[in-house]
Amino acid sequence: xxxxxxxxxxxxxxxxxxxxxxxxxxxxxxxxxxxxxxxxxxxxxxxxxxxxxxxxxxxxxxxxxxxxxxxxxxxxxxxxxxxxxxxxxxxxxxxxxxxxxxxxxxxxxxxxxxxxxxxxxxxxxxxxxxxxxxxxxxxxxxxxxxxxxxxxxxxxxxxxxxxxxxxxxxxxxxxxxxxxxxxxxxxxxxxxxxxxxxxxxxxxxxxxxxxxxxxxxxxxxxxxxxxxxxxxxxxxxxxxxxxxxxxxxxxxxxxx
Numbered sequence: 001x002x003x004x005x006x007x008x009x010x011x012x013x014x015x016x017x018x019x020x021x022x023x024x025x026x027x028x029x030x031x032x033x034x035x036x037x038x039x040x041x042x043x044x045x046x047x048x049x050x051x052x053x054x055x056x057x058x059x060x061x062x063x064x065x066x067x068x069x070x071x072x073x074x075x076x077x078x079x080x081x082x083x084x085x086x087x088x089x090x091x092x093x094x095x096x097x098x099x100x101x102x103x104x105x106x107x108x109x110x111x112x113x114x115x116x117x118x119x120x121x122x123x124x125x126x127x128x129x130x131x132x133x134x135x136x137x138x139x140x141x142x143x144x145x146x147x148x149x150x151x152x153x154x155x156x157x158x159x160x161x162x163x164x165x166x167x168x169x170x171x172x173x174x175x176x177x178x179x180x181x182x183x184x185x186x187x188x189x190x191x192x193x194x195x196x197x198x199x200x201x202x203x204x205x206x207x208x209x210x211x212x213x214x215x216x217x218x219x220x221x222x223x224x225x226x227x228x229x230x231x232x233x234x235x236x237x238x239x240x241x242x243x244x245x246x247x248x249x250x251x252x253x254x255x256x
Contacts (some may be wrong), residue, residue, distance in 0.1 A: 001169035004177040005036040009122070010088040010226060011165075012116035013059040013158040014099045015061045017053050019197055021101045022238050025049030026074055027063050029103075030154035031084060032162055043084060044155050046071040061152040070124055075110035082107065083112045089179045091122040092134050093161045101194035101238060108239040116194070120183035122167050127186050131172065136160060218245070219252045 003009065012031040018024035026047045033041040046063070047199045048071045058064045092099045100121060107114050125226050128139045140160045142150040144167050150156040176182070192198035192206045198218060199209045206218040213228070221231055229249055233242055 001166055001177060002038065003034060003166060003169070003179075005034065005179065007179075008035050009179060010034075010092055011158050011162045012085075012095070012099065012103075012152045013092055013161065015063055015152065015154050016057075016102060017049050017051055018057055018248070019098070019107060021098065022236060025051055026102065026106055027053060028154040029060070029066055029079070029081065030158040032155075032158050033084065034086060034162065039111045041084075042155070045077055045081075047077070048073050049231045055194035061154075072138045074106045075112075078107060078112040082112050085119075086114075089114075089120040089122065089159065089183065091124060091165065093157065093164075094123065094125040095119055096126065096194075097122040097196075098193075101193075101240065104194050104240040105238055108231075108243065110250070120179055122165070122182045123178060123189065124161050124168070125186075125188040126188060127168055127175070127182070129170070136164075139164050139183055140218050143171060172217045193238070193244045195238045195241050196207070197237060198244060217249050222249055222252065 006060055010031050013028060014026050016024045016026055027049050028044070028046050030044045031042060033112065035041070045166045046068050048068045048075055053063065053065050053068070056222055080130050100116060103129065104116050106114075124139075125136070128134060132139070132142060134142060136157060137148045137151055139145055140163070144160075146163075148160050156220065163180075169175055174236040176187070189196060190200045191209075192200050197208070199208045199211055201217075208214050208216050208218060229245065
């Protein structure tokens with residue numbers, strides 16, 4: 001079933017130096033943009049992460065330090081990527097918990113002003129797990145009856161993810177061919193930031209989702225315990241989480 005699109009959707013996949021959202025970096029990014037008329041545009045970039053790629057990680061995705069030694073740093077291509085996905089919904093495989101947070105961190109480090117929260121996200125893995133509970137290779141075999149060649153190559157994974165979503169729409173009649181529906185369906189949590197440190201309540205107010213203040217309004221905690229703000233800013237939290245925390249603090253100061 002062809003995707004029912006009112007605006008472009010960009011499927012993307014990252015290969016990285018590891019799985020730590022805060023500290024690891026992108027070494028390859030592939031983007032497949034699907035336009036409402038069915039036309040496709042794609043981009044693939046190898047990226048110098050600025051930090052070593054562990055050998056154990058190279059064994060997974062096949063990208064070595066030598067492969068990216070002469071490639072651009074993310075900050076050199078950040079504006080190009082931001083322009084390419086502007087106005088698009090975003091889709092990926094496990095993208096809500098990994099690819100989106102990592103991409104947000106890289107944009108912040110590159111000092112590129114882009115509000116990813118304005119995009120809708122479709123996570124094909126979440127749809128798959130809600131329906132079948134498998135991996136991407138198994139999903140590709142299950143839905144498309146194909147073997148996933150070159151798994152952990154960013155573009156191979158990206159193309160497979162796009163094909164799997166279309167096949168999911170064919171298989172499940174109750175799965176609406178609507179990006180807004182798919183975005184909501186493929187989201188497990190109502191995160192306010194990408195790492196899930198804050199969540200929204202029913203009034204769209206930010207709550208802490210960890211630690212001693214879990215379940216409490218962020219704005220209330222910052223008023224009662226102002227030192228908690230600096231503790232988080234000095235801590236090992238994602239840059240986007242700190243950015244949102246600062247926005248909440250400034251918003252409350254303006255309102256007082």
